[in-house]
Amino acid sequence: MIAWTLPELTSSLREAFAxxxxxxxxxxxxxxxxKELGMDxxxxxxxxxxxxxxxxxxxxxxxxxxxxxxxxxxxxFVRDGAP
Amino acid sequence: MIVQVRAxxxxxxxxxxxxxxxxxxxxxxxxxxxxxxxxxxxxxxxFEALRQWGVHAHLVPQALGGRLTSxxxxxxxxxxxxxxxxxxxxxxxxxxxxxxxxxxxxxGDQRRQLADMLLNAGAFGSxxxxxxxxxxxxxxxxxxxxxxxxxxxxxxxxxxIGNASRSSFVVALVRTQPSxxxxxxxxxxxxxxxxxxxxxxxxxxxxxxxxxxMVFERCPLPxxxxxxxxxxxxxxxxxxxxxxxTMIGGMALGxxxxxxxxxxxxxxxxRLYGEPILAIPAVRxxxxxxxxxxxxxxxxxxxxxxxxxxxxxxxxxWAAVTKYLxxxxxxxxxxxVSVVLSARSxxxxxxxxxxxxxxxxxxxxxxxxxxxxxxxxxLIAAQLGQSVRRMNRDDDPVDLDRLCDxxxxxxxxxxSRTALRIxxxxxxxxxxxxxxxxxxxxxxxxxxxxxxxxxALRDQAAALRSAMTTSNAMTDHSLARRHCILHAxxxxxxLWRTNRDRLAKEPAxxxxxxxxxxxxxxxxxxxxxxxxxxxxxxxxxLGQLDxxxxxxxxxxxxxx
Numbered sequence: 001m002i003a004w005t006l007p008e009l010t011s012s013l014r015e016a017f018a019x020x021x022x023x024x025x026x027x028x029x030x031x032x033x034x035k036e037l038g039m040d041x042x043x044x045x046x047x048x049x050x051x052x053x054x055x056x057x058x059x060x061x062x063x064x065x066x067x068x069x070x071x072x073x074x075x076x077f078v079r080d081g082a083p
Numbered sequence: 084m085i086v087q088v089r090a091x092x093x094x095x096x097x098x099x100x101x102x103x104x105x106x107x108x109x110x111x112x113x114x115x116x117x118x119x120x121x122x123x124x125x126x127x128x129x130f131e132a133l134r135q136w137g138v139h140a141h142l143v144p145q146a147l148g149g150r151l152t153s154x155x156x157x158x159x160x161x162x163x164x165x166x167x168x169x170x171x172x173x174x175x176x177x178x179x180x181x182x183x184x185x186x187x188x189x190x191g192d193q194r195r196q197l198a199d200m201l202l203n204a205g206a207f208g209s210x211x212x213x214x215x216x217x218x219x220x221x222x223x224x225x226x227x228x229x230x231x232x233x234x235x236x237x238x239x240x241x242x243x244i245g246n247a248s249r250s251s252f253v254v255a256l257v258r259t260q261p262s263x264x265x266x267x268x269x270x271x272x273x274x275x276x277x278x279x280x281x282x283x284x285x286x287x288x289x290x291x292x293x294x295x296x297m298v299f300e301r302c303p304l305p306x307x308x309x310x311x312x313x314x315x316x317x318x319x320x321x322x323x324x325x326x327x328x329t330m331i332g333g334m335a336l337g338x339x340x341x342x343x344x345x346x347x348x349x350x351x352x353x354r355l356y357g358e359p360i361l362a363i364p365a366v367r368x369x370x371x372x373x374x375x376x377x378x379x380x381x382x383x384x385x386x387x388x389x390x391x392x393x394x395x396x397x398x399x400x401w402a403a404v405t406k407y408l409x410x411x412x413x414x415x416x417x418x419x420v421s422v423v424l425s426a427r428s429x430x431x432x433x434x435x436x437x438x439x440x441x442x443x444x445x446x447x448x449x450x451x452x453x454x455x456x457x458x459x460x461x462l463i464a465a466q467l468g469q470s471v472r473r474m475n476r477d478d479d480p481v482d483l484d485r486l487c488d489x490x491x492x493x494x495x496x497x498x499s500r501t502a503l504r505i506x507x508x509x510x511x512x513x514x515x516x517x518x519x520x521x522x523x524x525x526x527x528x529x530x531x532x533x534x535x536x537x538x539a540l541r542d543q544a545a546a547l548r549s550a551m552t553t554s555n556a557m558t559d560h561s562l563a564r565r566h567c568i569l570h571a572x573x574x575x576x577x578l579w580r581t582n583r584d585r586l587a588k589e590p591a592x593x594x595x596x597x598x599x600x601x602x603x604x605x606x607x608x609x610x611x612x613x614x615x616x617x618x619x620x621x622x623x624x625l626g627q628l629d630x631x632x633x634x635x636x637x638x639x640x641x642x643x
Contacts, residue, residue, distance in 0.1 A: 042507075045321065060314040
């Protein structure tokens with residue numbers, strides 16, 4: 001598995017969210033909640049699939065509240081290897 | 084030379100082999116089906132007739148030795164069986180539901196094992212997702228598979244599971260670390276002391292269906308039971324449901340066909356006030372409206388079934404629309420028929436050996452299982468919200484003419500690359516094509532009444548677009564319902580326009596299309612009007628009855 005640094009993973013996740021939502025990475029604020037970014041439970045699953053396939057990072061969790069942020073997810077993954 | 088579009092030959096052959104269900108001597112007869120229903124037992128000789136014909140091969144992809152090609156063909160087969168008994172298609176449908184994830188995500192050995200069980204033993208399968216406390220909320224799944232050396236220990240209860248007491252293979256949605264996964268296993272290979280099947284659950288309809296449950300208590304499973312990748316259970320489940328939801332459209336259509344057939348025969352034979360009741364304007368309107376509802380429902384289901392291999396990225400939305408609207412329309416057909424049959428609809432004997440009351444009970448399952456109406460509307464609302472928020476268009480637009488070209492069968496399913504998406508359809512090109520800001524109602528080249536109906540629907544679409552941006556589209560189901568109506572209208576228009584040269588004379592003329600569009604303008608409830616259009620469509624409907632054809636824009640001769 002790739003050892004991610006926090007800035008690398010945050011940047012990659014921003015790119016993945018941006019591609020998914022049809023936005024530029026610069027338009028994705030890593031400190032806004034994923035709900036505010038326009039994700040719902042279905043698109044969260046689809047995006048998680050997308051990110052696992054592209055980046056090898058598994059964001060699959062069963063208790064997404066929608067309040068998570070890209071910065072928070074990236075930090076948890078780098079720290080624990082899981083969100 | 085243009086060849087007229089016909090039903091797939093496999094469906095025609097199956098129809099012939101199964102015989103006329105009105106005949107008590109047929110391999111599958113209404114008389115025997117009602118008797119089984121009365122005794123709450125499975126119609127075993129009907130399942131055997133299907134097995135002997137080789138119906139299970141149609142659940143196995145061609146590349147694995149079976150005869151499953153496209154879902155368009157499977158839809159036609161589902162209609163043939165469902166016009167006889169939904170218990171049969173529910174048993175086979177649960178099997179298909181469990182088989183799809185094995186084809187799509189299984190390893191070579193898992194796929195081979197399953198192909199062998201279906202092709203050589205005509206096995207039943209169970210898709211064990213639902214639980215007593217979880218309902219529609221898969222994330223609440225409590226059954227858990229704890230990783231141990233060499234595999235898993237499975238614990239928990241699965242409840243409201245199809246084929247629960249007779250399944251030879253099971254695909255179960257279970258909690259693993261860090262998320263839900265699917266496990267594929269054979270009950271006959273489990274430690275008998277660590278699991279049991281629950282007693283049969285009693286139901287309102289489908290009384291011959293094997294509905295039950297399973298309980299596991301630290302039941303050992305090998306590591307090879309895992310299907311696909313760990314943690315991807317939700318993705319696989321939600322994707323699998325897109326196939327089966329579409330096929331449920333075929334189940335509802337099959338049941339509605341039989342109901343309307345019985346009602347039309349009755350309406351011509353039954354004389355009141357000195358003439359057949361078909362001559363009573365209110366009765367005629369109910370029956371003609373039911374015929375239109377079947378045609379609308381058929382157009383929706385055919386488009387989604389073709390889309391599963393021609394426009395897979397759109398089917399997250401379209402399968403939900405199909406699952407919402409086709410059962411709704413088909414159940415309304417059955418309600419209209421019960422009005423026409425009046426007291427006879429309530430009898431467990433008489434017309435066609437009393438099959439109607441069974442259909443009326445059985446069909447209500449179609450709007451419940453595989454996600455209720457509320458679930459479908461939530462899915463539709465969420466996806467419409469997504470497409471409004473998305474700034475860019477999908478870079479892989481759908482070729483609508485190819486999608487709707489019934490002269491070219493839909494391509495064979497590539498099971499190793501489903502290309503389905505879960506919650507992000509990238510728009511509804513059919514609705515945009517006919518009712519979007521750039522659309523031109525006169526493109527259809529139809530009569531003034533049809534063009535007028537398209538203009539009215541176009542206005543409704545504009546109002547819907549504006550409502551989507553101002554209100555909370557995610558939670559407002561009335562917006563989702565309005566989208567479904569527009570999608571249905573667009574399916575009817577585009578199928579007719581693409582195939583009018585290849586359709587039989589009556590559907591090619593297009594009066595039915597005008598009446599269907601006007602019915603949809605009125606939210607799907609308004610009665611057909613204007614003798615210049617209702618006359619020819621009524622003649623076509625009665626012609627299909629007399630020629631013993633399925634009620635359809637694509638004729639199929641029924642068994643005699």
